[in-house]
Each structure stands twice: as C-alpha cells, then as structure tokens.
Amino acid sequence: MQVPKTPPSNIEQALKQKADVWMEINREYRLITPLFGGGEEPRQADSVTTVRPSEVKGHLRFWWRAIRGWQANGDLAKLLEIEESIWGGISYASAASKVQLRLEPRASGKEVKPFRVEKNKKGNWVAVPTGAAPPYVVFSLRPENEELKKKGENVEISPLRLGVSFTLHLKFPQEIAEEVLAALWAWETFGGIGGRTRRGFGAFQRSKANPISEATIRDNLKRYSRREGWPENVPHLTPDSVIYLHPKRWQETVQCYERFRQWRTREDRRNPGRSRWPEPDAIRKLTGKWDPRHAPKQENLINKFPRGQFGLPIIFHFKGKQDPPDSILKGKSLERHASPLAFRPLGKDGPTLVYVLEGNRKLPEAYALDTAPDEPIEVELDPSEANRIEPLARVGGLTDPVLAFVEWLKGGCKR
Numbered sequence: 001m002q003v004p005k006t007p008p009s010n011i012e013q014a015l016k017q018k019a020d021v022w023m024e025i026n027r028e029y030r031l032i033t034p035l036f037g038g039g040e041e042p043r044q045a046d047s048v049t050t051v052r053p054s055e056v057k058g059h060l061r062f063w064w065r066a067i068r069g070w071q072a073n074g075d076l077a078k079l080l081e082i083e084e085s086i087w088g089g090i091s092y093a094s095a096a097s098k099v100q101l102r103l104e105p106r107a108s109g110k111e112v113k114p115f116r117v118e119k120n121k122k123g124n125w126v127a128v129p130t131g132a133a134p135p136y137v138v139f140s141l142r143p144e145n146e147e148l149k150k151k152g153e154n155v156e157i158s159p160l161r162l163g164v165s166f167t168l169h170l171k172f173p174q175e176i177a178e179e180v181l182a183a184l185w186a187w188e189t190f191g192g193i194g195g196r197t198r199r200g201f202g203a204f205q206r207s208k209a210n211p212i213s214e215a216t217i218r219d220n221l222k223r224y225s226r227r228e229g230w231p232e233n234v235p236h237l238t239p240d241s242v243i244y245l246h247p248k249r250w251q252e253t254v255q256c257y258e259r260f261r262q263w264r265t266r267e268d269r270r271n272p273g274r275s276r277w278p279e280p281d282a283i284r285k286l287t288g289k290w291d292p293r294h295a296p297k298q299e300n301l302i303n304k305f306p307r308g309q310f311g312l313p314i315i316f317h318f319k320g321k322q323d324p325p326d327s328i329l330k331g332k333s334l335e336r337h338a339s340p341l342a343f344r345p346l347g348k349d350g351p352t353l354v355y356v357l358e359g360n361r362k363l364p365e366a367y368a369l370d371t372a373p374d375e376p377i378e379v380e381l382d383p384s385e386a387n388r389i390e391p392l393a394r395v396g397g398l399t400d401p402v403l404a405f406v407e408w409l410k411g412g413c414k415r
Helices: 011-016 053-072 076-087 145-154 174-190 214-224 250-261 279-287 306-310 401-410
Strands: 022-031 100-112 115-119 125-129 160-173 204-206 243-246 314-316 327-331 341-345 352-356 367-369
Touching: 022 100, 022 174, 053 076, 053 100, 053 174, 053 214, 076 174, 115 145, 125 145, 160 174, 174 214, 174 341, 174 352, 214 243, 243 401, 250 341, 250 352, 250 401, 279 314, 279 327, 306 314, 306 401, 341 401, 352 401
Parallel strands: none
Antiparallel strands: 022 160, 022 204, 100 160, 115 125, 243 352, 314 327, 327 367, 341 352
C-alpha cells in the first residue's frame, strides 16, 4: 500500500473531489486476549460469525471520532456530518459509506469459562477463577451466590473465546486516505474487538507489524490529532493525553488496578480490613446504618465518592449484618458511564498500554446513590481531602483518582 505524499489538509474540500483513485488495505490479525461477547446475544460471542463487519466498522468510526473529531471545530452537528460523509449514515441525505469493508475469518477459536463451579470445604457451591482472564475485570460473568445455591454445578456461566484470528479487507477513495489510516491506526493501537475492550479484552496483534513504542504513539497522535477543536463530551485523545506504556503483562496491570481500587488496611484477601477510600463510610453516614464494628470514623469522614470518576455504575457491597444493603452509584437518569481509563495489551507477555480518554471525564448530570436517592452526591475532591485518602496521598495528594492511578503505576505499583 502506498500512502499519498501530500494528504489532503481540508477534508471538506477533499470529499468534494471526484473519487476515481481507490486504495486497498489487507491485514491479518490475531487476538492476544480473550474475546468478551461480541455476538448478537449480550455477553456472548458468536461461534459462526465471531468477528462481524458491522462491529469492526463501529470501532473504526469511534476511533476516527476520537482522533479526527477536532476537524468539527467544536460543532457536534458538524462532526456528525463529516463522519457520515466518510463512514455513511442517515442524518445527512442518507450518505453511503465511502469505506468498503470485508472480513475473512481465519480461526473462530475455542470457548473457555472464566469460572468453574465446585464445592468448598464447607460444602457450599462457589465460583473459582480458571485463569482464563483476570477475575477483577470479568466479575460480571461470575454467578451470584443465590444462583449458585439454587443451581449448583448447573449454573450457566457465559464463556470467553480464545484463539480468534481474521483478515480485514478495506477499500476506499484515495481522497479520504488520511482519515481511514488515522482510524485504522488508532483502532490497532488503542482498541479491540467485542466487549470490555477498555479493560483489555479482545486485544489483537497485526501480523508482521513493528513493535509499538510510546514515542511512535506520540508521533502518530501529533500527526493525526490536535489539542483544540473537540466538541463537548466527545471522547478523544490528543498529543498531550495521558499515556503510559506499563512494562508488565495485562494480568499484572489489572492486579495493580484492583489493588488501587480496593485499597484496604491490609493486603490479605481473607482479612483485608477497612477500605481506605471514603465511599463505604459515606454510605453508612448517608443511610444511617452501620455495624457497631464498622462505625464511621467521624474525625476523618469525607462524604464524597471519588471512585465515581472511574466509570459507572459502581456496586458497594457490605458484609456486616447491620451495615447498609448493597448500594449502587450511578447517574440520576443515566446508569452507565464508560470509564475514561483503559488498558490495552500490546503483546502476550507485555507491555500494556494505559491511557486516559479526554472529553467525557465528567458525568453530564448529577450522580445518585440508590440507597439514599435524595442526597446530593459529589465525586470531586479538594487537595486537603485528597491528602486524607491513603491511595491518593501516596502520589502527592492528586485530587483526580484516575490520574493518581497512572502515577502510582509509574511508581511501581507499591503500597
């Protein structure tokens, strides 16, 4: 494939030119982490059409928006118009896609269960991780205890899929080469296939591709993206975005994430002690319920929910009999809000790309707690509060927990 020496600088002018020169790209990919979902059924992969053309085009559209959306000069309607002129749509004169996309399956892979069901020493049915994926980022596939009690070993567990590979065939007019190449590069570098790609699932490698370095990523962001011009609330990456190439494997990066998110008095799974984040005591205070052993410590109480900045919903589980019931943090009318923090394995044995998407960091509405629906919920901290929260104090009292995690990761993930 030969990239034009002088890419068009003005996309609107370029798209008006006659598209009589076409380019083709053919690339082979293989997944290096399990595929999570991706089929027509939620949380299920399709064994017949494991990777679907519509899904790939959806990913390419997202990453085009995240890298090239600055061309709209802050106008969301203009962004949609430009996007549909390239990728197709129905908002502006039913524009047909200028990008022809075809997939050639190479291997559909095999199903693996992230958990197996067995009896523990007390004779209770429990779900035990199989090692197919880090348990912390596949928790939604773990069966609930009540379901385990009722169904035992017959409980259904949605599988993951390993060993998937495919060939992507793209054909498009030369006039939009810079746009397609930008989207393809961003998807190959930051994205994946299926669900939970921001937690590393569905990551793939391109055959015969050169190793990816942080310097190469920065250079390409400078080539394709800009600092200014982004419409409000559009997720994006710029040359200045937070990016860190963690030298460890995906599984180890996830373990660091779990340690940070679940920071407790002790690193002992059987007896971890109290959370060092403020949310549990804030919920106890808001609901007026607590086990006498877990009374909120009034002298250090912070009635805020900073971990809400990692994405929603968040379920808080309490074990004490007099403690609050399970509580869910979400938006007032929007239950889900994607995390701006993402992990993307670049190889089977590392490194792992960690990055923070800009543009949608804040929920566009108020936060809410279902067990105290009338109480105002705040997630942003001031410096004095951050310095009283142990995991944030370890990185100089950063008020942003997402950025604090990245800094803690750079420091070696040490308690």
